[in-house]
Amino acid sequence: MKTNPRLSHRVYELLLIAYPSEFRSEYGSLMSQLFRDRYRHEATKHKLAILFYWFAVVNDLVVTAFKEHAQKRKGDGFMHNLRRDLIGLSACVAISVAAFVLLSYGRSHEVAPILLFGRILDAVATAGILGNIIVFLLVKVTKWNPLRIALWTFLIVNLVPAILLALVGPKIDPQFRLAATLISYLVSFLFWFSLHYAWRSADTNAVAKS
Amino acid sequence: MFQERTKLAKDRNPEDFLPLTPAMFHILLALADQDRHGYEIMREVDERTQGKVRLGPGTLYGSIKRMLGDELIEELDERPDPEIDDERRRYYRLSGFGRRVAVAEAERLAGLVKVARTKKLLAGHRLTDARA
Numbered sequence: 001m002k003t004n005p006r007l008s009h010r011v012y013e014l015l016l017i018a019y020p021s022e023f024r025s026e027y028g029s030l031m032s033q034l035f036r037d038r039y040r041h042e043a044t045k046h047k048l049a050i051l052f053y054w055f056a057v058v059n060d061l062v063v064t065a066f067k068e069h070a071q072k073r074k075g076d077g078f079m080h081n082l083r084r085d086l087i088g089l090s091a092c093v094a095i096s097v098a099a100f101v102l103l104s105y106g107r108s109h110e111v112a113p114i115l116l117f118g119r120i121l122d123a124v125a126t127a128g129i130l131g132n133i134i135v136f137l138l139v140k141v142t143k144w145n146p147l148r149i150a151l152w153t154f155l156i157v158n159l160v161p162a163i164l165l166a167l168v169g170p171k172i173d174p175q176f177r178l179a180a181t182l183i184s185y186l187v188s189f190l191f192w193f194s195l196h197y198a199w200r201s202a203d204t205n206a207v208a209k210s
Numbered sequence: 211m212f213q214e215r216t217k218l219a220k221d222r223n224p225e226d227f228l229p230l231t232p233a234m235f236h237i238l239l240a241l242a243d244q245d246r247h248g249y250e251i252m253r254e255v256d257e258r259t260q261g262k263v264r265l266g267p268g269t270l271y272g273s274i275k276r277m278l279g280d281e282l283i284e285e286l287d288e289r290p291d292p293e294i295d296d297e298r299r300r301y302y303r304l305s306g307f308g309r310r311v312a313v314a315e316a317e318r319l320a321g322l323v324k325v326a327r328t329k330k331l332l333a334g335h336r337l338t339d340a341r342a
Contacts (some may be wrong), residue, residue: 019268027275030248031267033298037249038267060266068272 005043008050009036012057018065020072082140088199089136092192096128119180123158123188131157131192150196158189222307224314227280233265233273238282238304238312245286247299248274274302282308 012035016028035057042053103121106114114121131154138149162185169176230238240246240254252265265273277283286301304312326332 023272023275027271029298030300031271033296034248034252034267034270038252041253056264057266060268064266064268064272068268 005036005039008039008054015058015061018061020068022072023068085136085139089132092132092195093129095195096125096132099128100125119184120187123161123184124191126161127154127157127185127188128192135196147197147200150193150200154189154192154196158185158192161185224307224311227282227311228315228318230311230315231273232263233269234277234282235312235315236263236265237270237273237277238308238315241283241302241304242309242312245301245303247301249299251302277308278302281305282311 009032013028013032016024016031019028039050039053042049099121102114103118103125105111106118106121134153134157135146135150138144138153139146142149162182165176165181166178169178169181236255236259237251239258240251246254248267248270252270255263255265274283278285282305283302284305286303289297289299289301323332
């Protein structure tokens with residue numbers, strides 16, 4: 001079996017990205033050197049030794065990268081944050097569902113005060129469910145600023161339907177009111193973003209006090 | 211500072227660290243007789259176990275990270291032989307507390323072997339039974 005030590009070494013160095021950055025910066029170069037030393041040793045053996053070595057290395061990498069990430073999350077208080085964020089997500093979804101139920105009730109019973117805010121409730125419910133799930137997932141899988149995630153997510157989930165409705169609405173509904181639709185999505189954006197702003201501010205204060 | 215750390219190590223109970231993972235115990239065994247760098251540890255374990263235990267880079271350095279954190283081993287500031295060695299390598303040494311943990315783990319395993327012997331689960335016993 002033909003082998004290319006330099007290419008294998010490069011590939012292994014690329015694969016090291018699977019580890020948390022702190023672990024990589026501390027041990028990445030040592031692991032890379034270890035891989036190279038062992039590779040040279042394996043290359044002197046039988047033809048399939050390199051293939052077996054690669055199999056063992058990838059297996060080791062998958063298992064230990066997962067372990068290092070799990071340990072890092074444990075150290076970061078990931079489970080505590082997860083529980084707190086799940087409570088926040090549940091509260092936001094509950095608000096969205098409540099808005100939807102209120103709107104449905106207002107429509108079925110023709111309750112004028114509810115129908116007056118019908119478009120706003122509609123926007124709050126639809127943008128709320130989708131937006132909050134996206135925010136929750138992005139906060140968990142990325143290291144971006146949570147408030148910035150909330151800002152851009154709610155901007156997009158409110159702006160996209162508002163633009164689509166502005167384009168399509170007048171064609172399918174003669175009584176379509178553009179200004180009311182735009183205002184409802186603006187209110188929805190302000191409502192959800194303010195809620196996240198308040199949530200993150202309270203969280204920062206709690207951390208500072210502790 | 212050093213005295214504080216030494217005192218802390220003395221106060222700790224080796225039993226609290228048991229059972230060790232196989233990788234950790236093999237690393238402690240490799241460092242029991244001399245200071246070694248990562249690749250040397252890997253080679254020593256490989257040779258001692260006739261290739262049955264192979265520590266991958268992630269397993270080795272993940273274990274080393276935890277063992278340094280628990281002060282079972284320590285990193286050396288100086289390399290044993292700087293003239294012939296690669297200066298990028300890091301050498302590790304078994305700490306006093308690490309040796310106590312290794313002894314405790316060896317005794318724990320010896321206890322298990324003793325139980326296995328009384329239950330006639332060891333190869334020697336099976337051979338004796340077969341002859342009988």
